[in-house]
Amino acid sequence: MKAFLAAFFLVLVSATVANYCLDPLGKRALTPEVGELPPGYLYPARGGNVHLLKLRMLRHAPPGSDFILGSSRVLAWGTPQFPPGRPVVNLAITNAEALDYFPLLDELIHSGNAHAVYVELSPWTFSARTRDETPENRFLERPPERYSYEELLSFSVLRQALLGLRNDDLPGRPLAPGNTERYGYRPDGRFRYPASYEARSTSEVVETAVSAASAPHIELLEAGLNLEKVRRLCDRVRALHAKQVAVQLLTVPWNPAATQRVAQRHLSYTVQSVHEELVEAVQRSCDEPVHRFEAACPQEEFFDDHHPRPACFDRLAAKLELLTSGRGGSDRTEGPPGDSKSAAADPASRLDSGKGHP
Amino acid sequence: MLFNSAQFIFLFLPAVLVCARFLRGNPLLIWIALTSYYFYSFAGDAWFLLPMLFTTVLDFGLALKIDRAGAVERRILLCLSLCGNLGLLVYFKYGGLFSRTFAGNGSALASFFDVALPAGISFYTFQTMSYVIDVYRRRCPPERNFWSFVSFVSFFPHLVAGPLTRHDQLIPQLHRIAREGIAPRWREGLFLFALGLAKKSLLADRIATLIDPMIASGPDGALRGWLCAIGYALQIYFDFSGYTDMAIGLGRLFGIELPKNFDSPYRASDIADFWRRWHMTLSQWLRDYLYIPLGGSRCSPLRCGINLLITMVLGGLWHGANWTFACWGMFHGVWLIAHRFLAPRLSLPAIVRQGTTFLGVTVGWILFRSTNLSQARHWFAQILGLGGVGRGAETPSEQALILLCLVGLVIVHQVPNSGTIRLDRLPVFQRVLLGAAAGFAVLLMNDGAKFLYFQF
Numbered sequence: 001m002k003a004f005l006a007a008f009f010l011v012l013v014s015a016t017v018a019n020y021c022l023d024p025l026g027k028r029a030l031t032p033e034v035g036e037l038p039p040g041y042l043y044p045a046r047g048g049n050v051h052l053l054k055l056r057m058l059r060h061a062p063p064g065s066d067f068i069l070g071s072s073r074v075l076a077w078g079t080p081q082f083p084p085g086r087p088v089v090n091l092a093i094t095n096a097e098a099l100d101y102f103p104l105l106d107e108l109i110h111s112g113n114a115h116a117v118y119v120e121l122s123p124w125t126f127s128a129r130t131r132d133e134t135p136e137n138r139f140l141e142r143p144p145e146r147y148s149y150e151e152l153l154s155f156s157v158l159r160q161a162l163l164g165l166r167n168d169d170l171p172g173r174p175l176a177p178g179n180t181e182r183y184g185y186r187p188d189g190r191f192r193y194p195a196s197y198e199a200r201s202t203s204e205v206v207e208t209a210v211s212a213a214s215a216p217h218i219e220l221l222e223a224g225l226n227l228e229k230v231r232r233l234c235d236r237v238r239a240l241h242a243k244q245v246a247v248q249l250l251t252v253p254w255n256p257a258a259t260q261r262v263a264q265r266h267l268s269y270t271v272q273s274v275h276e277e278l279v280e281a282v283q284r285s286c287d288e289p290v291h292r293f294e295a296a297c298p299q300e301e302f303f304d305d306h307h308p309r310p311a312c313f314d315r316l317a318a319k320l321e322l323l324t325s326g327r328g329g330s331d332r333t334e335g336p337p338g339d340s341k342s343a344a345a346d347p348a349s350r351l352d353s354g355k356g357h358p
Numbered sequence: 359m360l361f362n363s364a365q366f367i368f369l370f371l372p373a374v375l376v377c378a379r380f381l382r383g384n385p386l387l388i389w390i391a392l393t394s395y396y397f398y399s400f401a402g403d404a405w406f407l408l409p410m411l412f413t414t415v416l417d418f419g420l421a422l423k424i425d426r427a428g429a430v431e432r433r434i435l436l437c438l439s440l441c442g443n444l445g446l447l448v449y450f451k452y453g454g455l456f457s458r459t460f461a462g463n464g465s466a467l468a469s470f471f472d473v474a475l476p477a478g479i480s481f482y483t484f485q486t487m488s489y490v491i492d493v494y495r496r497r498c499p500p501e502r503n504f505w506s507f508v509s510f511v512s513f514f515p516h517l518v519a520g521p522l523t524r525h526d527q528l529i530p531q532l533h534r535i536a537r538e539g540i541a542p543r544w545r546e547g548l549f550l551f552a553l554g555l556a557k558k559s560l561l562a563d564r565i566a567t568l569i570d571p572m573i574a575s576g577p578d579g580a581l582r583g584w585l586c587a588i589g590y591a592l593q594i595y596f597d598f599s600g601y602t603d604m605a606i607g608l609g610r611l612f613g614i615e616l617p618k619n620f621d622s623p624y625r626a627s628d629i630a631d632f633w634r635r636w637h638m639t640l641s642q643w644l645r646d647y648l649y650i651p652l653g654g655s656r657c658s659p660l661r662c663g664i665n666l667l668i669t670m671v672l673g674g675l676w677h678g679a680n681w682t683f684a685c686w687g688m689f690h691g692v693w694l695i696a697h698r699f700l701a702p703r704l705s706l707p708a709i710v711r712q713g714t715t716f717l718g719v720t721v722g723w724i725l726f727r728s729t730n731l732s733q734a735r736h737w738f739a740q741i742l743g744l745g746g747v748g749r750g751a752e753t754p755s756e757q758a759l760i761l762l763c764l765v766g767l768v769i770v771h772q773v774p775n776s777g778t779i780r781l782d783r784l785p786v787f788q789r790v791l792l793g794a795a796a797g798f799a800v801l802l803m804n805d806g807a808k809f810l811y812f813q814f
Contacts, residue, residue, distance in 0.1 A: 001549075001781060001789075003786050003790050004549065004552075004781060004789045004793035006790070007790040007791070007793030008793040008794070008797045008800075010797070011794050011797025011800075011801070012797050149368065150364045153364060153800060154804050155798065156804065158801060
């Protein structure tokens with residue numbers, strides 16, 4: 001019985017120790033510290049607080065940087081789409097709501113050393129169904145959590161620990177260059193999606209786009225806008241202008257297949273209608289032009305229904321350069337040859353109507 | 359709360375055993391009954407306790423009355439008990455099937471019977487029915503201690519999925535432990551429990567994760583069809599016999615010996631032998647309380663065949679309210695009849711008989727596993743090659759399944775039955791190996807599923 005029990009408990013104790021020490025669920029993982037930027041590097045890590053990471057990246061950005069605020073939809077937008085030598089920091093946060101923008105914008109106002117700020121406007125970011133207040137600890141280090149005994153005695157947790165050890169992908173550590181199954185920023189500041197995501201064919205993307213366009217999260221769109229949040233955004237935009245920081249408000253492209261799918265569902269709204277509502281509200285409240293790009297890219301330039309690939313951002317960057325007379329969006333008063341307010345109002349003169357795309 | 363959960367192994371069981379060690383007499387029986395009810399309340403909804411309580415009180419009271427009553431009254435009281443027990447079974451288990459079949463899916467009758475099936479209802483109902491029938495037949499006196507009867511019905515090691523324990527197997531042992539206190543047989547109990555856990559977590563659940571998606575999408579081609587069939591034959595054996603080992607092991611921790619339920623059934627030399635080895639307690643129950651009262655084999659060959667068929671179809675339906683179970687029972691009934699009349703005329707080598715029995719039983723499991731008859735028809739067509747040979751070992755999961763099936767086949771055909779393995783007689787290497795396997799089984803518990811026989 002002794003040999004039997006010894007082997008039995010040896011397995012259990014070894015698994016418990018490995019699970020506890022390697023912390024595969026990231027219960028004790030800290031958000032990675034951020035060095036000077038650029039050069040950027042593969043910051044994202046499992047188990048950290050991405051909000052805090054972005055705040056740290058903002059604080060360590062060199063003076064005169066360009067900043068991109070938004071959700072996961074603008075993650076693939078960065079250094080390659082900006083003039084050479086221009087430091088760019090992508091502050092996008094997956095599933096970001098307007099409330100996630102405000103602390104970052106406040107920090108930018110406080111520091112006052114940004115060159116330009118690009119802000120994604122998505123209807124669900126300003127949806128009336130999102131939270132009204134930012135949780136206090138949203139941008140703080142998360143306190144460590146305890147492992148339950150079921151987690152410590154779990155083979156699947158042990159498997160995660162061992163795989164994490166092998167792939168150099170344990171929580172709380174900056175992403176390893178060799179780890180291609182997680183998104184991150186390369187040393188040159190370019191964004192890298194997971195390899196499996198990159199490898200998707202257009203047909204797979206369209207299939208995903210069509211099914212995702214039926215997903216429940218799209219219901220955020222039908223809730224209407226929270227105008228108070230729009231007003232709070234506008235207050236910060238004005239404060240940035242007062243600090244001589246250029247601000248570009250823009251909508252982000254949707255996969256045309258998903259746009260079409262939403263239209264076919266006979267809902268009370270379409271992708272165009274919710275964007276029009278948002279753009280009107282922002283323009284009214286901020287007295288600021290909005291660059292409309294929701295129909296700017298063809299379907300092969302998407303990862304899924306609403307996440308554009310870098311090629312799509314190349315297209316957007318070219319148009320933004322056109323709008324700002326090659327000044328990288330640094331001056332709002334000199335404006336584009338065609339005022340984007342009028343561009344929004346006149347469908348024929350929109351930046352991109354999607355016509356001509358395959 | 360399941361046997362293969364950390365709460366059960368590390369909290370519930372130690373707490374129950376520690377307190378039980380200090381108790382004697384009725385307090386011990388009350389403790390066993392209360393903890394068993396607590397355990398059962400986690401097997402599904404808390405209201406599951408009500409039908410069990412109803413059966414317990416009804417049969418305890420009726421058995422006492424039957425013992426004192428005259429001939430006619432005894433018969434009436436027996437009918438009352440049978441109606442009560444079978445009524446519960448019909449309402450919870452079969453009403454839905456018959457109302458859906460004969461009155462349609464959306465009918466008021468179907469919605470009346472649309473209720474959750476309390477776990478283990480078939481087990482405890484059959485246990486109390488056999489008790490009342492035996493009291494009626496004057497084969498045993500009625501139990502006069504309410505708490506020992508409650509403990510007999512609800513004793514948590516056998517409550518949810520057997521072994522189907524008779525009153526004469528358990529009540530005397532409950533009296534003994536009430537008198538003398540529990541006498542745990544730690545070594546045997548823990549070893550058997552660990553062995554059962556290893557069967558469940560390391561084999562049954564691993565096979566299930568591989569074959570379930572293939573079966574759900576419909577196996578395509580003969581190779582996959584056979585792979586799924588053999589995989590399921592092994593899964594159900596390791597799942598159910600693993601549960602039984604754990605139940606018997608738990609019983610031994612209380613100093614109680616629960617009846618044996620499996621005797622290496624896939625080594626059976628013919629179908630009759632298979633039913634003497636597979637789910638032995640149910641086979642014995644059906645023999646004693648259904649087959650023999652119908653006339654058994656002491657009648658004309660035709661009547662004997664009919665008796666066999668009725669017994670096996672009802673035995674099939676005992677597993678669930680689905681026509682696939684009835685067909686599975688009929689399949690075995692027909693096979694048993696054929697065996698009874700043809701076996702004396704056939705003389706085949708032992709290995710051929712064993713192989714054909716295993717293959718036949720495996721084919722039968724297709725009916726048992728299919729959720730409806732059209733799925734079974736498709737599966738049968740595949741194993742017969744009507745969908746082509748197909749591919750069998752292309753993906754890593756198929757290769758893993760083949761490997762697991764080979765390991766499983768070696769175990770079921772070569773390794774001694776778990777009830778006969780004595781830990782102290784094994785070489786040190788094998789003890790270490792079994793201990794490590796039990797350790798990994800604990801680690802894999804959370805990735806597993808419920809026991810298959812919980813649904814019956």
